[in-house]
Amino acid sequence: MSADILVVDDEVDIRELVAGILEDEGHRTRTAGTSDDALAAIETRRPHLVFLDIWLQGSRLDGLQVLEIIKSQHPDLPVVMISGHGNIETAVSAIKAGAYDFIEKPFKADRLVLVAERALEASRLKREVRDLRSRSVQASRIAGKSIVINQLRQAVERAGPTNARILITGAPGSGKELTARTVHSLSTRANGPFVVLSAATITPDTMEAELFGTEGGADGGRRVGALEEAHGGTLYIDEIADMPRETQNRILRVLVDQNFQRVGGTTRVHVDVRIVSSSSRDLPAEIAAGRFREDLFHRLGVIPIRVPSLAERREDVPELIEFFMEQISSTTGLPKRRIAEDAMAVLQSHDWPGNVRQLRNNVERLMILVSGDPDAEITADMLPSEIGALVPSTPGGAGGEKLMSLPLRDAREIFEREYLLAQIARFSGNISRTAEFIGMERSALHRKLKSLGIGG
Numbered sequence: 001m002s003a004d005i006l007v008v009d010d011e012v013d014i015r016e017l018v019a020g021i022l023e024d025e026g027h028r029t030r031t032a033g034t035s036d037d038a039l040a041a042i043e044t045r046r047p048h049l050v051f052l053d054i055w056l057q058g059s060r061l062d063g064l065q066v067l068e069i070i071k072s073q074h075p076d077l078p079v080v081m082i083s084g085h086g087n088i089e090t091a092v093s094a095i096k097a098g099a100y101d102f103i104e105k106p107f108k109a110d111r112l113v114l115v116a117e118r119a120l121e122a123s124r125l126k127r128e129v130r131d132l133r134s135r136s137v138q139a140s141r142i143a144g145k146s147i148v149i150n151q152l153r154q155a156v157e158r159a160g161p162t163n164a165r166i167l168i169t170g171a172p173g174s175g176k177e178l179t180a181r182t183v184h185s186l187s188t189r190a191n192g193p194f195v196v197l198s199a200a201t202i203t204p205d206t207m208e209a210e211l212f213g214t215e216g217g218a219d220g221g222r223r224v225g226a227l228e229e230a231h232g233g234t235l236y237i238d239e240i241a242d243m244p245r246e247t248q249n250r251i252l253r254v255l256v257d258q259n260f261q262r263v264g265g266t267t268r269v270h271v272d273v274r275i276v277s278s279s280s281r282d283l284p285a286e287i288a289a290g291r292f293r294e295d296l297f298h299r300l301g302v303i304p305i306r307v308p309s310l311a312e313r314r315e316d317v318p319e320l321i322e323f324f325m326e327q328i329s330s331t332t333g334l335p336k337r338r339i340a341e342d343a344m345a346v347l348q349s350h351d352w353p354g355n356v357r358q359l360r361n362n363v364e365r366l367m368i369l370v371s372g373d374p375d376a377e378i379t380a381d382m383l384p385s386e387i388g389a390l391v392p393s394t395p396g397g398a399g400g401e402k403l404m405s406l407p408l409r410d411a412r413e414i415f416e417r418e419y420l421l422a423q424i425a426r427f428s429g430n431i432s433r434t435a436e437f438i439g440m441e442r443s444a445l446h447r448k449l450k451s452l453g454i455g456g
């Protein structure tokens with residue numbers, strides 16, 4: 001890579017020498033003889049790398065002061081100090097102040113080239129890591145603009161940094177783990193581990209070993225459990241209500257004592273772990289049935305957060321579809337597709353029992369299956385039958401057969417009711433938008449709803 005390198009030294013011979021060597025390597029260089037010229041050159045255009053003399057005789061500021069200014073304005077701009085013979089100590093303090101490295105006069109050309117390449121490579125890697133991080137944050141963004149999702153986002157932003165234990169409830173696939181990850185990324189533990197323990201998929205026999213780890217097993221070895229692995233970070237326990245009673249007792253003790261013993265062990269392990277747990281069950285009902293400890297419920301749920309189901313926020317469906325198409329397209333290379341209005345209407349009025357996960361799976365399936373003309377829209381008839389049922393289900397869950405057994409008048413009334421309820425839900429209760437979509441006058445729709453006994 002050809003980089004833009006600024007060489008700052010009061011001795012003209014030195015700066016020309018350094019610049020010459022770097023240019024021979026294919027880089028572009030600029031030079032400055034004083035602190036003010038150096039800062040002005042950076043101001044004009046941020047270079048990729050700076051070689052900076054420590055002394056800078058005859059300048060307003062010395063090299064260390066210039067370094068300080070550069071680091072405050074451009075923390076990621078790598079600076080290599082040029083140190084005179086015998087002032088290694090100053091060079092070391094420059095490194096403490098943020099310089100990448102130093103070269104000592106007189107220096108060999110290959111040492112100079114090597115340091116330059118390393119500094120440029122380190123800065124490139126740093127940038128890459130930052131990009132990847134921001135991309136993965138973007139990939140796990142809580143998407144949606146509905147009121148309920150805004151409330152969720154606010155709750156997460158408030159609770160994230162507090163370090164308090166959080167209990168997340170919500171239907172399967174609604175985004176509980178995503179919520180937990182967002183909480184973690186907003187906390188002071190963001191650079192620590194985020195460990196997932198899925199209580200639903202672990203058998204009661206192995207639950208404690210998974211959570212606490214084991215000691216003195218058959219092979220005499222010890223295994224680190226999820227709690228220990230999450231030290232300094234967050235432990236996310238999924239489907240907490242599926243934990244066996246005995247484990248519930250033990251985890252409660254961990255929460256009280258802040259330490260635990262490994263299975264088969266005698267030493268107490270002290271950890272600093274924030275526990276975020278989740279459940280898709282009705283926990284008060286589990287407590288009433290004696291399956292879940294009430295005191296544990298209160299300990300885990302210092303801050304309760306509820307994730308809305310997708311059916312509660314149908315207006316987010318188009319944005320979520322766009323979000324997933326973008327995501328899937330960038331990871332698989334599949335082209336994004338346009339969704340025709342009739343298909344969108346079906347997608348928005350579907351109940352989505354599997355919530356956002358089910359929606360995402362369907363988007364992926366459509367992108368794979370709908371091949372051919374990349375400009376062709378996805379229309380309602382291309383949707384899988386599981387979603388595409390055009391007759392809304394009737395109360396009691398019966399489908400078309402029930403309608404068939406009724407006189408036209410009653411069947412029509414049931415159909416109209418279900419149809420209108422679904423459309424209104426789709427537009428989040430906004431009657432004007434519903435009326436416009438279904439092609440009725442707003443006042444006529446109001447009258448219709450009243451006659452069907454819907455709404456106030």
Ligand SMILES: Nc1ncnc2c1ncn2[C@@H]1O[C@H](COP(=O)(O)OP(=O)(O)OP(=O)(O)O)[C@@H](O)[C@H]1O
Nearest residue numbers: 141142143171172173174175176177178280356357
């Ligand atoms: N609001 C959202 N915006 C973007 N993606 C979302 C949103 N909610 C959920 N997802 C995505 O949907 C999928 C399911 O979410 P997640 O695993 O967090 O659900 P869950 O409630 O933890 O599921 P389960 O109950 O099965 O553990 C994930 O791919 C997640 O990234």
